[in-house]
Amino acid sequence: MAMKKFEHASATSLKEAAAVIAAAEGRVLAVAGGTDALGALKDKIHEESPGLVVDLKTIPGLSYISEDISGLRIGALTPLRELAAHRAVAEKYKVLAEAARSVASPQLRNMGTVAGNLCQEPRCWYYRSPDDRFHCLRKGGTHCGALPGENRYHSVFGGVRVSPPACTAACPGNVEIADYLGKVRKGDLNGAAAGILANNPLPALTGRVCPHLCESKCNRGAYDEAVSIRAMEQFVGNYVLRHASELMRPPAKQGRKKIAVVGSGPAGLAAAYYLRTAGHQVTVFERLPRAGGMLAYAIPACRLPRKLVAVQVAALEAMGIVFKLNAEIGGIGTSLRALRKAYDGVFLATGAWAQKHIRLEKEELLTSGMAFLTESKPSVGRNVLVIGGGNVAVDVAVTARRAGAGKVTMVCLEARDAMPAFPAELAEAVKAGVRILAGWGPQRVLETGGKVKGMEFTACASVLDAEGRFNPVFDGSRRRALKADQVILAVGQAAELGYAYGVGTRRGLLAADEATQATNLPGVFAGGDAVSGPASVIHAIAAGRRAALAIGAYLSGERKRPAKKVHAAVSPLLPLNSACAAHCARTWHSESRGFTPEGLADEAERCMDCSCVAVNASDLAPALEALGASVKTTKRTIPAGEFFTAGALRCTVLDRDELVEEIRVPAQRSGSRQGYHKFRIRNSIDFPIAGLAGVFNPAGGKIRDARLVLSAVAPIPFRLKAVEEYLEGKPPGEKTAAAAAELAVKEARPLAKNRFKVQLVKALVEKAVLSALV
Numbered sequence: 001m002a003m004k005k006f007e008h009a010s011a012t013s014l015k016e017a018a019a020v021i022a023a024a025e026g027r028v029l030a031v032a033g034g035t036d037a038l039g040a041l042k043d044k045i046h047e048e049s050p051g052l053v054v055d056l057k058t059i060p061g062l063s064y065i066s067e068d069i070s071g072l073r074i075g076a077l078t079p080l081r082e083l084a085a086h087r088a089v090a091e092k093y094k095v096l097a098e099a100a101r102s103v104a105s106p107q108l109r110n111m112g113t114v115a116g117n118l119c120q121e122p123r124c125w126y127y128r129s130p131d132d133r134f135h136c137l138r139k140g141g142t143h144c145g146a147l148p149g150e151n152r153y154h155s156v157f158g159g160v161r162v163s164p165p166a167c168t169a170a171c172p173g174n175v176e177i178a179d180y181l182g183k184v185r186k187g188d189l190n191g192a193a194a195g196i197l198a199n200n201p202l203p204a205l206t207g208r209v210c211p212h213l214c215e216s217k218c219n220r221g222a223y224d225e226a227v228s229i230r231a232m233e234q235f236v237g238n239y240v241l242r243h244a245s246e247l248m249r250p251p252a253k254q255g256r257k258k259i260a261v262v263g264s265g266p267a268g269l270a271a272a273y274y275l276r277t278a279g280h281q282v283t284v285f286e287r288l289p290r291a292g293g294m295l296a297y298a299i300p301a302c303r304l305p306r307k308l309v310a311v312q313v314a315a316l317e318a319m320g321i322v323f324k325l326n327a328e329i330g331g332i333g334t335s336l337r338a339l340r341k342a343y344d345g346v347f348l349a350t351g352a353w354a355q356k357h358i359r360l361e362k363e364e365l366l367t368s369g370m371a372f373l374t375e376s377k378p379s380v381g382r383n384v385l386v387i388g389g390g391n392v393a394v395d396v397a398v399t400a401r402r403a404g405a406g407k408v409t410m411v412c413l414e415a416r417d418a419m420p421a422f423p424a425e426l427a428e429a430v431k432a433g434v435r436i437l438a439g440w441g442p443q444r445v446l447e448t449g450g451k452v453k454g455m456e457f458t459a460c461a462s463v464l465d466a467e468g469r470f471n472p473v474f475d476g477s478r479r480r481a482l483k484a485d486q487v488i489l490a491v492g493q494a495a496e497l498g499y500a501y502g503v504g505t506r507r508g509l510l511a512a513d514e515a516t517q518a519t520n521l522p523g524v525f526a527g528g529d530a531v532s533g534p535a536s537v538i539h540a541i542a543a544g545r546r547a548a549l550a551i552g553a554y555l556s557g558e559r560k561r562p563a564k565k566v567h568a569a570v571s572p573l574l575p576l577n578s579a580c581a582a583h584c585a586r587t588w589h590s591e592s593r594g595f596t597p598e599g600l601a602d603e604a605e606r607c608m609d610c611s612c613v614a615v616n617a618s619d620l621a622p623a624l625e626a627l628g629a630s631v632k633t634t635k636r637t638i639p640a641g642e643f644f645t646a647g648a649l650r651c652t653v654l655d656r657d658e659l660v661e662e663i664r665v666p667a668q669r670s671g672s673r674q675g676y677h678k679f680r681i682r683n684s685i686d687f688p689i690a691g692l693a694g695v696f697n698p699a700g701g702k703i704r705d706a707r708l709v710l711s712a713v714a715p716i717p718f719r720l721k722a723v724e725e726y727l728e729g730k731p732p733g734e735k736t737a738a739a740a741a742e743l744a745v746k747e748a749r750p751l752a753k754n755r756f757k758v759q760l761v762k763a764l765v766e767k768a769v770l771s772a773l774v
Contacts, residue, residue, distance in 0.1 A: 265293025
């Protein structure tokens, strides 16, 4: 398999190498020994091959081992063979010598270097698959092939959230779905509620009306069916409202800043919530008699009960948010200018309520879809035509059917598979008895004596032109007429912007920054359908949250500053949902979607908890951590226990232009017991299936200051701190070793095919503890 072409640079110093890497564009590969890099390059395991390879082997003075009273200093390019053979290392740092000697084969140890071994990429076969056949989480993808697939050599101590799971990546609100489902599995509903509220303050409502794009991307769906995130969100949302007094509390301290929110739809309510939790005084202005906007008026009550919206609004009021109803902005004393004077910040979330028109003669005889939805008891004909193919058209059609219409037909320009309405909502409409006629455009209103009798349609050949602009083309040779005693127009909504004097606009909508929702007027922000046009509830909520964060920054005087350089941190290990991993083929049953706590937990167990379970297979890593070593780089000195991480395309906390210079190992106590115990299939070549570095300092027949670090059982070297605490002061006998072994695997979460590794860990721990006797 041929490598892709790349530029090559031979560095003469670490400073030069770091500068070349910093200045390069695209992916860069620094080569220390080359034994790991060569295979990765040949197999083209990455989506983007490096455009530049920087050879570090040409740098002089980086291969050495020196010892003094303070300990060892090991150059980054020291070959593993020299480390294993060095007399001082073998005598005083035995665990390091044994670890180096266990690496691969003599030929590879001749080439492989200390720094290269520490910085090697994961050994997961999905990650290493040629031609990037599995673009996994560790590479910035949204799927882990190992969790439900071949995982015999993967982690037994949890995974690392290296990239947003597919569900979160698909959610416009970026709700951390897998995290709150983990809380549900533990029975921690308060924690689950807090997890949702961090990004979505209206889960009881979105649990009923959100299209749940997350479910369409759920990785579980590839094996049976997607996790019912919607059902669980609804359940947790109901729990939030039942316990709103403790979960949606007023801020502990109220500030002096006052913010006006214009509009009480999902964007306005979300902004009000997050602004209030930040301690600000918030007043919401609503022109209608009830708060909730489209939630309270436009979405059919069969989907979203009006009482539930009222309960949600009451919970927000209890936080101290003030609602002023029947308050039209634009009147005397309530103009936008007046609001800007009276408040420190203004958020415009007035939605898109105006009905768009189709410019046909006699169009005035048609019923407005928005007006139809907002009526408390809409009058409906027996045979109804609904013009439009979006979500509002679906709501109109379903509402008409439930209001008593004997026949309801939706007619739209788009082909059935191109209709803008969410597929789930279309399915519900069909289930409710709505007929869908796709690919036809209205041409003439049929009427007699000023009363609608039907509509004439022409076949639509295409809706968009070659550049993707709305420009329908009709086939005049194909026409049809449909009888109806009511025709409801639902071809889209427009924003009413007469009140927003001075605010910039774009294509009939308010113009706002995509990241901050800021408008051209200082202190005025806008979001929701008034900015984006008609969209989903969760899109509006996300805009409201962005605006709240930006308003908070604006009120505090923050301005855009150059981002402060932050080094990568050690990744926390997440406890995997081993029940799902072990039974990924378990068929979904409808009863698991029940709204009982038991049904909820059962459905949460189906979550694959998408995180990376590739292990760190470095043999030197656990040995260095057990010895209390540190890594000196071109920028800083890092303790070995803080050097390793797991992230997208990273295994260490090194910056892009940061290179390892030296390993420093402190002098060990005289008489310390050390050893590296490694289990592998073959004695040469193979990486560890499990390894354990142990350092003991026995005194008076008791174990003192034990340090035990596992390799190849977790995404980062795994230190057994609980075992170390247990061993302190214990005699190193078989009873102690057995108890330590059980404690070592207490938190293990094996996958479907690697339960055997739990037994390996126990055996290695027993062996290490008993070696302290020698």
